[in-house]
Structure formats: C-alpha cells, structure tokens
Amino acid sequence: MKANNEMNQSTVSHEDPVILQQETFLQKLWSWLFENKVMLLFLLICVGGVAVSGNSASFVIENVAIRFGRNAFTVMSLLIPVLAGLGLNFSIVIGAIAAQIGLFFAVDWGFNSIMGMLIAFLIATPLAMLFGFGVGRLFNKMKGSEMIAGLILGYFADGLYQLFFLYILGGILPVKTESLIIPGGIGIKNTIDLTGNMKYALDEVKLVDIVLIFFVIIAVVSVFRIIAKLKKKEKSVMKDLIILLLAAAVYALTYVPAVEKMLMTSKLSLLNVFLIIAVVGIVYVIWKIVSNKLHPDPKFKALRYIMIIVAIVLLYALTYIPELEKILMNSKVPALPLALIAGLSLFNAAFLSTRIGQNMRTVGQSRVIANASGINVDRVRVLAMIISTVLASWGQLIYLQNLGTFATYGAHLQVGQFAIAALLIGGASVSKATNKQAITGVILFHTLFIVAPEAGKVLFNNAMLGEYFRVFVSYGVIALALAMHAWQRKKKPSLELPA
C-alpha cells in the first residue's frame, strides 16, 4: 500500500473548521419575517378589517370558531400531497364529490343523525379511495404538471358529477325519496335541507361519548401492545399499562355525577378549549423534557421548550381579562369536530415518523434520489393522493353536517378554492405546508371572510364590494403563491417541483 508516511493516525489530522455560522438573533428574526410575509400581511389585513368593520369582537370570535370547526379538517387534508411533492391539491374537489355522493344516498335512504353519517362515511370512503387512486395514476403520467392537471381535472369531475346528479339520478337510476327530485323532472334539486336528518349529526355528539370513544381506542391499542409484548417476552409493558390505567381512570371519572352533568353537552366553550390546549401543551413540554433526561438528545434545546411553557402561561393569563373572558365563556363550539381536527394533526405528525412518511418526504424532495434509493416513487405518490382524497371527503362531511344545507351543485366547487387559499394565507407554499400553517390560515381566512362585507360597507358604502374583495383575495393569494413558487423554482431547476 502506498501511503503517505506522515499519516499514521486513523483520523484525518486537521480540525474541522466551523462550517456553520450561527445566525444572529436579528438574522433569524429577519428571515422568519421574510418567510412568513404572506401570513403577516394577512394578519394586518384581518386586524384592519375587524377594526374597520365595526363587528363586535364576540361576533367575530364566535363565528370564526364555528367556521374553524367546519373547515379546518378539509384544509389539513392538503398537507400530505405537498409533502409528497404533488403541490397544491386542486383536485380536492373530487374528495368532496365522493362525500356528497355518500351523503346524498344516506339522505335518500332515509337515515339520519349518527347512523346517516355512518352510512355516508361508508359510501364516501371507498369512493374517495378509488378516486384518489385514479387521480394519483393520472398525476404519475404528468409528473411536473400536477397542479394544472389537478385544476382541470377538478372541473372535469364537476362536469361528470353534474351529469350524474342531473340526468342519471332520478332518471336512469331510481331515487327513493321523491322530494329530492327536481319537481316535474329528473335530477336532484339544487338544495337539500339537512335539518332533521344529518344536520349537526357530528356536532351534537356529547362529550361523554367522545371520552368513551377515546377510552375505547386507547384501551384496544394498549391491550394489543401488551399482548404482543408479552408474547415476545419483552419487559417494558410498564408504559402501556400506565397509559391504560390513566385512560380507565379518566373514563371512570365520567361516572361521577357532577362530571357527568358537565359532559352531557356537545359543545365546549372557547375558554375551556383554550384551557385544554394549555394543559395539553404543558404536559407535552414536560414529557419532552423528561424523556430527554432519560435519553439525551444532542439536538435538544431545553430553553426552547421552557419558552413554550412561558408563552402558553402568558397567553392563558390573557384570557383572564374580563371582556375577553366573557366572550370566550359564551362562545360555544361543537366538540367532536375539534377533536377530529386535533386527531388529524396528530396523525399528520405521527405519519412523518413512520417509514412511509419519510419515504414520501424523500419523494417530495427529489424523485430521482428516491428512485435511486429503491423507493417506488409512483406508488408513494398514488398513496398520497388516496390519503388526501379520503381526508378531503371526511372534511366535506364535517362541513356539510355543520352547514345544514347541501348545495348539490355548488358545495364542492368552492371547497378547493377556499381551502387552498386558506392554507396559503397561513404561510404555506407549494413545497412546504405544516399543521400550524393550516390552522393559522383557516383562522385568518375566515376572519377576513366574516368582516369583509361590513368593512366594505364602512369603507366604500358598499357591502358587495367587501364580498368581491374577499373573492379577489382568495384568487389573488393563490396566484401570488404560484408565482412566487415558480420564481423560486426557476432559480433552482434541479429540484423537481410540481407546476
């Protein structure tokens, strides 16, 4: 072996130079501001709008909360396609269509309330899976143009949907409930009133029942894990047993009369919602700190987590301001949708820690590298579309049951538009979208939505103007995001980003 005689050590002799410049705090702040410029701009517009419109704070807060429960799930179904490199899922409309078909038949066959929702869910989900599969396959044929394809596909699907609902149902396919058909003709009428059958079906699920459902899920999972671990003769069933016991304890609590009475309602006041969030947040941070002590992680920054606790405490303290407290106490929102939204956030986070999640992320970053590393790029993309379409269909079910009226021919159209606009307003982009951005975006978008007409009236003496403004905003923000993304993409052509 020819070796340099100087080199006897087994490691390279020089010290590694410090390759990372730590950004100064100011630089970090500046870059954060720049990254989130869209979100901040809208924050300003919203604050301005609220101030100008003269709407009362309670009005705004309560309505935003309700709209949040109604819309956030759908917006969050957009996250996974972004992760997988498919960009903004303009064909989310197709998921909504699946939901509407399911809902229609549930109504037609005379089911209501939870049963009806279940039927709708059972029809919509396989349909959405099928549709998602088809869309995914189509996108694989058009890598690089998924967004424009999704856009056009959405319109195309709408055409087929109209064909189905206007001319096939009630015409070729018989419909059970006469009152659903356009009088004197074939095809389904324009609006289906859900009062009495599905309206608020999910909204009205009592807290007691929610707790029960949670308990059942945790119990089943824990039991499975314990059995599996016992079979393998592993020792650490401790953690699972603790969780099981905790859950059982919480459930047992609900039998205490005072607690039971409190939980008989289906709505939570916003004050309680914030309380729950604060408690969960603090528990999470404590758990993170404790688990870091057990398995030290060099990346862990205790300071950051402590600051989170401080922030939570401060924000919660704010709710003690009398006016705010009063508003928050009186605004009541349905609990189950919120629970579902929380569940979806957890799902999104958990997804990323699985192998399939990481594969999806890899595909989203670079198809070439993913392929060279043995990942089946096409399958991963199709899976992303299936998940997204199914989630979108569930989101649409939540939306419709809260709205109470089913606009047969219009409900699904705006979904795509508004959901995507909301996501973008929250600071997401075509290549990156997080739970936080979705939630922020929904809040901002709907605030604007609520105050725009009044603001228009005040500023321009014309409520219509306000409404037109908010439509312009939703188109404009998408155009802006697309343009900015394309601008960036031009600078780095090696990233195979969608268009």
Next chain:
Amino acid sequence: MKMKSLIDRIGWPRLIIGLFFLLLIIVSPIMGLSLTDVFSDVLRRWSMFGILVLAMVPGVQSGIGLNFGVSLGIVAGLIGGTTAIEMNFRRSGTYQPWADLGLSLLIAIPIAIVLGYVYGLLLNRVKGSEMTVSTYVGFSAIALSNIVWLALPFKSGTLVWPIAGEGMRNTISLEESFGGIMSNPDVTARQPFPLNLLAFKVGGVVVPIGTILFVLFICLLMWLFLRSKWGVAMSAAGENELFTKSNAINVDHMRILGTVISTVLGAVGIIMYAQVFGFLQLYNAPLMMGFACVAAILIGGASTRRATISNVIIGTLLFQGILTTSLPVIKQLMPQGSTLSEVIRIIISNGIILYALSKSRGGNQVEG
C-alpha cells in the same frame, strides 16, 4: 395503413368531435329543427369566438403555452366598451354605433397593451409554470374587475343600475350602440349603403358577413405576421430557446411580444363577441372564457407548443358548433335538459384540455 396515418394526422379527439358534430347536423332536421336556424347559429357563434380563439396563437407560438389568462385582455376590452358607451351617451346619429365601436377599440387596445406587457414580465419570471400561473392570474383579473365595475363612477343609464344610481349592471345592452352592426340583418338594414350589406339572410340562413370578414381579416394579419421576420423570430422562441438565443434574438422580449398580442386580441375579441351577441357581460360571466378558447384551439389540432391559424378556424367551428347544435337537439329529447348542454360543454372542454396536457407532458418533463 393510409387510413391509420390519416387518423393519426387528424387525431382521435378531432375525429370523434367532428363525427359527433356531423351527427348532430344530420339529426337536427330529423327532429324537426330547422336546418337554416342551425346554420345561422353556427355561423353566429363562430364569428363571436373567432378572434378570442385566435388570441391563443401568439401565446402558444412564443412559448408561454395556452393563455388561460386571456381574461386580462377581456377585461381591457370590457373597460373599453363600457367607457365608450359612457362617453358617448349624450350624442346620437347614424354613425353613432360605429363611433362607439371605434372608441371601444381605441380605449381597449392601449389598456390591453399595458396589461399584456406587465403580464408578460410576470410570465418571464415563471418559466415552466406559465399555465398554472396564467389560470389564476386570469381568475384574479376577473375578480378584480368585479370590484372595478362596482366602483367605476359611470353614470350612463344603460350602464348603471337605475335605482342605486351606481354600480354597473351585469349585462349591458348594446341595442342603442354597436350591437349587431356587422352581424344582425335587422340592424344592418337600417344603415346606409354600403354598411347595410354587412349582414344578410340568404335562403333563411343569417350570414353575419361583416363580422366574418373582420375575423378573417385579423386572421390574415396574424398569418402575415407569422411570416414576417418578427413572427418567425417569435415562433422560434417558443420552439427552442437556446437556438433562438444563439441567433441573436432575445427570447424574453419575444415572449412579451406574444403575450401583448394575445392580450390585445383578447380585448378586440370580446368587443367583437359583444357586437354579435348584442350585450356586454360583466362581472363573473367571462370567468371561464379562457377555458373555452383553449379547448377550441386544442380541438382544432393545436398542441401546447404549436398552434396555427387553421387550428383556430377549424377548432372554433367544431367546438362552438357542437355546443350550438346540441342544445336544441337535447331540448327536443329531454324537455328538462336545459343545462345538459352546459354540462356537456364542461365535460368536453375540460376533457380535451386534460387530454392535450397528458400528451404533451407524458413522462417526466419538468414543465408546467
């Protein structure tokens, strides 16, 4: 063998749609519909859309793809039309309608040039994603125009809601202005010679010869342009950027040229459209017009990278033809089927666009 290559050249979609069109024409008289009415309608719709579809050509040739954002030009045209009416509403006379038409164009075209130029600058920054961006720019333009219509301080009775006194109507009648002056025999009859020849009825078929000639004239200008030094340069820019650059042509400038011409044609096109239709339609009416134009030229055989004048003429004929002839037939078959024609339009136009996209994108191109 020869049959197959002929079919390949025509393309399956064109063939299917062409045959369907033929079928509808044959079926119509069988159902008791008047063939002369059918022909009149087809000619009318062709002349309405001709220039709007032509607006797609400079865009495709210069490399910005299918210009979904032609709505910008449409808005410019509508501003021109409404402003012309507002300005002239006090005067009158035989040539009044022509003054309105002329003024509309005079106002609309400079606006279209400016809008087109800015739009072109944007499109140069987003190479590879032109179609996605242009779709949403188009939508935003219409959304913004809604605000404009509401806010413009126009006073003319034809334009504005009578009770409120402000905010423009959704549809503005051009009866007292340039409606039909080149397309409606009833209107042209009232004009002095030779203007009264611009539309006539022959054998029951209404021929809007004035508009048709105008459309063909603009097509001729475009054809000449494409054979000129600049036109050749522009088409090269859309075909191969590096080649063009190596021959001393600035590709970005060519793209802007194409965008501006497309926007201007959009403005002229909507004014012609309104002239034949007899109404200016504001607010969200033109929202999906870009899609109709794209679908038409694709049906005519264009691709996302190359488009010719014959694509325009044939495509408009086929697309609008199908829509026009299907409506009465459907009405006969299904009395409640009034919206079926609209639904068919949505399915066909989006379907053809999807098909064209999948053909040009097949595989792993990183292009939008």
Next chain:
Amino acid sequence: MSEQAVLSMKGISKEYFGNKVLKDVDLVVKPGEIHALVGENGAGKSTLMNILFGMPVIHSTGGFKGEVEISGEKVEIMNPNDAMHCGIGMVHQEFMLIPDFTITENIKVGREIGTPTILSKVLGPALDVLDRKKMRDDARQALSRIGLNIEEYVKVAGLPIGYKQFVEIAREIDKTGIKLLVFDEPTAVLTESEAERLCQIMQLIARQGIAIIFITHRLDEVMSVADSLTILRDGELVDHVSTDELTVVDIAGRMIGRKMERLVEVKQSREVQSDEVALELKNFHVDMPGEQVRSMSVSVRKGEIFGFGGLAGQGKLGIINGIMGLYPVKGEAEVFGKKLNFSKLGDALENEVAFVSEDRRGVGLLLGESIEDNIIFAALQVKNKFTRGGGPFRLVNKKEVREHALKMIDIFDIRSTGPRQKTGSLSGGNQQKVCLARALTLEPKILIVAEPTRGIDIGAKRLVLEYLIKINADQGMTIIIISSELVELRSICDRIAIVAEGKVAKILPPDASDATFGLAMSGLSIEEGEEVEL
C-alpha cells in the same frame, strides 16, 4: 501476494448500435487497492462503469458480453440495486443529496431503520416508526470511519461542496457489505485543499479493506494516490500496471496512442502568412456548467485553421458557447481588433462570426421547421436577408429562400426529400450539413465549428472536413474547430490548442508527439524528456 480479486471483469465487450465502444476489456481490482482508470474521451471508461452498475442504458441497448466476478463469484448485475447488493458503491459527480435533509437522513435515505408497530405487523414495514436515535448512531459511525467530525443532524444544504462529497462517501460506506467504491472524476469540483482531503479519505477507506476505482484525468493524482491503474484507449485495454512501473509521460503517451490514419489527404503544410489577428481572447471566462473556461488567453490568426482539443469537461466547449452568448462571460474577446460586447445579444454574429454548435439537436436546429427555414434563419434575423418590405412588415421572401436552399442542398449533398422536409427527420450527418449551411449563409469572416463530425459516418466526415479546407483556401475564411477527436484536429489544423482545467495548456503543431498531447490534456505542463520527480 496473490489475494483473490474483489472485482474481476473479463472480456467485456459492448456495442451501441453497431458501434463498438468496448472491445474485450479486462479489469481486476484487489481488496483495499486504489486503482485508477484513465483514458481519453470515448475510451470507454463510463461505459465500463455503467456495465458494472447495471445501468438501464446498458441493458436497453443489447446488454454486454463478458463476465463479472465479485470476490470470485460470478454475478449478474441487472440494475443499480443488484450492484448495491454485491457490495459496489458509487460516488457520482453530481451528488445525490437532498439539501433539506440532515446528514443522517441523507446517509440513511431509502434504508431507514424502523421499529415495528402493531399496524406494521398487519400492513407491512412501511408503517414502522423510525428509530432516529439508531440512525444517528450509524451516521456518526460512518462519518468517523472517514475521519469527519461534523454534527450528523446538520442539514446538507449549507455545507461546502467538499463536505457534501464526503457525505456521499459516508452514505456508501454505511451500506452493509461495501467492498468496492467507484469515484467518478471526484476532484473536478473540489478546491485544492478539498482534493487533498479527499485523497486522504480514499486512503483511509482503502486501509479498511475497501477497494477503490478512481476515474480521473489528473495524472498527478493518479501517481500520488493510486496503487495501480488501467489505461483504456478506443475501447481497448492498453495497460494494467502498478504506478511504480510508469511515469506520467508514459501514461500520457499510452492514452493517446499511435493511430495516425489521416482522414484527409495530407495538406501541404504551410506557413500561415498573415500576422493579422482574427480572434483574440484575453482573460476570457465562461460560466458554462460542466465546461468552465477560466481566464483563457489565446489568439487565432487570420486565415488559419485553428483547433481546440482536450478532454471532455475541461472547457473547450465553453469557448464557443461563451462567444455565442449562451452563457455568462467575463474578460475580453476581440474580433479583428474590435471588442465584442457581450451584454448585447448576438454581437459576435454582427461582427461576422458564425457558429456551428456541438449540440445539433438542442441548439443547432429548429427540429420542427423545414430545411430551408433553418438554413436562412440566422441571415434573416441578423442581416435582414431574404426579405421584402421593411419595418414591422418585413416579410420573408419565399422565392429567394427556396433558391438559396436548393443551392445549399446541392453543395453539401444534403440527402432529403426536399427543402421543405423537417430537419427533425434527417439523419445526424445531414442535420450537421444544414447547420453548416446556415452558418455559411451568413458569409462570415470567422467560422467556429464545434464537434463538426460527431456522429457522422466516415464518408460524410471527409466531405465536411474537405469542405472546410476548401472554403479556407478559397475565401481565406478563418476557421476554428473545437473537437474531442484529436485525429480530426491533427488532420486539418495549422495549430492546435489543448484545453485543460479551463485554460490553454499548450499550443501544439499537429505533428507533435502523442505524449506531448497526452500530457497537455492531463493539465501537466511538463516538457517531454524532462526529468519528472513524483
């Protein structure tokens, strides 16, 4: 010591559509050996490696002949995954790294470690939860094996190029059972200190028993780091020796070889009379990815046939593309004393310089347009020829165009169905003739042609080269030829400049020795016969 070879490729032959690129080549590498693979452009190095890696391009064009053995066992490598399972890794020239991922994630991409969960027992390993801690440990280990001390949770995006390459290496090392690593021109993108570091790392790896194949043109690196080398030339094995047995000069000479079959009749060697400078480059830089030109200074005399040669990626193609205006340029270029203004697109064309690009299909032609439209394009746009009328209505004069096109088709013998045939459907040779015709329609004073006979059959090659000689003789046109085929340059040029590392290494007469050419190409400017101490 007769250890068993870790890699033994025997009798490898490969044809691409009748064109033999590898003829009965052997390659043997022992465990822990650093083995260099050298050769000119087109010698077959990349093809040999593609075969080793099972790249799709090999199997979709008819496979190959010969045998591959890994540690004594015969293997069939049909795709990159098979190669990985056989213990072969590759560090590519263009890194396969995801900028937004951490070093750990990049090292473990596609091979993440997960712990099974309930769902994954039912639905498969895709639902395993990632064991990030274990992955980090593995990454740290891989990094330390190559002596690198970076935090493994850092994102790759901010790292300097040298470090990115080291992460690539770490990734390959992390793969279990790696026996052989191939480095493809690794020092091309590195600074001097990074290159040194790389060499040290290679030695570290080799000491751990992993064999290395090291493809490079930098003969000084070969001598300092490699234990042995294989020289390929024109698809054939020339030599397989230990680096102790040869000098740089020897290697260079053998790379070039002795084929002096002249393509055209021996030109009367002449002394170019004129001293007038046609084209002068002063400190000329061109930023063309893959063909960088760095501060080149050279002058070409009027009436000369001047050649630029050198290995691929060394910058010779950057020269023409820079002057054409396709890539950013710094420094000066003067045409007959007049400085070219590169901020003005097409200034070279305006100054009577015409080009034929090396990328016929991508840059040289509008494939969807006819022969005649392609031929007159440049003259139309730059000189307003073939037109009628003026201003915005300058229309193309079809009649003139047709006449001229027919004339050109005749002169160049362009085989086609007529002037209206689309160039996309012509053969490579005929396409090249169209490009040439277009350049000459401009009636330039200087003609720069890149790779004039690439992909053209022998007969057409002669035609093109003879035509170039003719117009040079008849019209005194200065001709600059850029080519990877040294034979071609030595056949017709008066002087040949060899480009290496973005600069002119040497300007040589066509009859200089092979070794001189070889040395110039490897960037070593050692006078032949000089004592070399290495």
